[in-house]
Amino acid sequence: MSGAFDKLARPVQKWIRQKGWRELRDIQARSIRTICETNADLIVAASTAGGKTEAAFLPLISQVLEEPSGGTGFDLLYIGPLKALITDQAMRLEDICQEAELPVVPWHGDVSQSIKTRALKSPKGILLITPESLEALFIRRGLEIARLFGATRAVVIDELHTVLDSERGVQLRSLLTRLELAIKRPIRRVGLSATLGDMDLAKAYLRPDAASSVQLIEADGGEAELRLQLRGYLSGGEDEYSPSATDAIAAHLFKHLRGSDNLVFAGARQRVEIYADRLREFCEQEHLPQEFYPHHASLSRDHRDFVERRLKDPAKPTTAVCTSTLELGIDIGDVTCVAQIGGPFSVAALRQRLGRSGRREGQPATLRQYAVEAELTPESSFVDRLRLGLIRSIAMIDLLLEGWCEPPKPQALHLSTLVHQILSVIAQRGGASASVVYNMLCREGPFRKVTTDVFADVLRSIGHPETGLIEQSGSGLLLLGPTGEKLVEHYSFYAVFQTPEEFRLVADGRDLGTLPIDNVLAPGMLLIFSGRRWVVQEIHDREKVIVVKPAKAGVPPVFGGDPGDIHDKVIDRMFAILEGSALPAYMDAVSLKMLEEARGYYDQLGFRTKNIHVLGEHTSIIATRVGTVKTSTLALALRSVGFSVEQHDGFLMAEAGDEIPDLRAVLAEMASGEPLDLFGDAGNLATEKFHPYLSVSLLQLDAVSSKLAPDHLCSMLDRIAN
């Protein structure tokens, strides 16, 4: 372990010896050399529990100890997307830093004011912070940024994949640029991740001006052995003697998962509640202790902590039925098996979830995929007959095995987040000229797709007297307007993402969790929540509180949500599966039979040789063969000329009104480039937090940059016609 080890500072070496490590992992040795010998930015890509945190911090801490800097402020900055992750990582770093006498400062909404006050008075050591809390520092302490970060040598961004092209990611990258501008020098950037689809794009996100000089340190292969099973289940058409698909899946989970730690990803909060309730019943029927618990974002912090603690406790076997809450790197230890009910929306999520299993040496990673498909009747729709859910599951597993996952989408404008950052820059500096703001955010920062014209439009929109977010002083300086002042003053400003209004659910004086306000509830109604059954007692509309007490029966509540974007490559693979003949070894007999039925029906519709199948006088099926973004663009175009359109994975079902235009003729006319008003029939475009302050034309521009692909419409129509 010499070489890399020798480059570390004495206290760090001592810590490694105390831990009893026999050697450094390969990524750690490589990362130590890169950090100690160069000034390069870097990405460390390795699986969960692959030692990424140490790979970054052992050499960074060594540098802080051996080459004290002249400046003032925190020596190192760590950005984490979750409070729980920051708490975990602060504990791990404190262990290393005790020897080195370097302070470790966790900083997020739950950290006490006294720790923050002390750190502000004497900023040094390692600051671990969320993007939102960093935002708050810029707004509340705008003039102190240089003092707080003057000495900062590096910023470590954990779970880099979560902050690539998301609203939060753009916010973070904007803050990092503003930080570098405030201290007038670049800060080394280190990204950590287990799930990056496209390394070149990830590099460009980490350092847009010098992507090619970002060093990549990737753990080689060495992935755990993967055990995989896909089981098919038929739902609907049950009689009282045959169990429903839900019961059959729950029984299978009960039989195979009991006695160990597992994660069951059910895909939606409502399904989490349904499966957790069934599994609890099975335990009660068999007089066995409870070991299946629900876990999702609407459940109280108390309950979630309880489930997370149980997962960590080796003495208590625990299966969490969950949503993506348990997808990221918070420490719950290794699990025996990951189950996935229904197809996931991205290969990246599937890969991240699977990374939770098989992390111990010699243990295989195990994925149990359950596909639920409808029992066919003469009335069944083409979607059911084509078994699109099952086909997508197979495509996702295929791509996972090939090591592919979705890259970020780099073309989005992110105008809502731009509005947020304009307000933030003005607040930080107490006023700024339009050109300073433009240079900071659009030339140097992440909003590079925003032209000066679009920027000017945004300023006009948010400066309109009726909007009142900003105004201009006599000297031309941009200032916060009355509405802008109010927004920025309130703590809810710091987050860039939208959150829905919710009721609090209370039983016996204790919070169970929250429910979206669009659930229609009245006293006496029955409810399944937090894995148990309740009856509604009181509803307090003004306080947004619902009081419940235990009951014997219940129905699962409704949680909202928007459909996810499926990538072109996934849909492409789905068509290859429908047109292929391979019978994957990991599929059970029922799912194989469904696959053969789907292939038979696909052939019957003739999609091997054409893309339009006429179902009836008014109705046709179109095979678009592309992902959600391009397929929704065609759907919108058809709606704008009077069709009613149903959208599915890679397919559209178009139905004409009373007048029956010839679909082929309509498509040909669109392909000829006749200008179309895509938005004539588009619903609400204001989907993000600061959208309500933008003009309709800016909202359309924003939508075109992220959710639609009008530029691809012509070539798509050409392909479909042939």
Place this chain on the structure above:
DNA sequence: GACCTGCTGCGGGCTG
């Protein structure tokens, strides 16, 4: 036909 994430400063009342 979906999921997730986050949050400051101040003032009032109490304790040592």
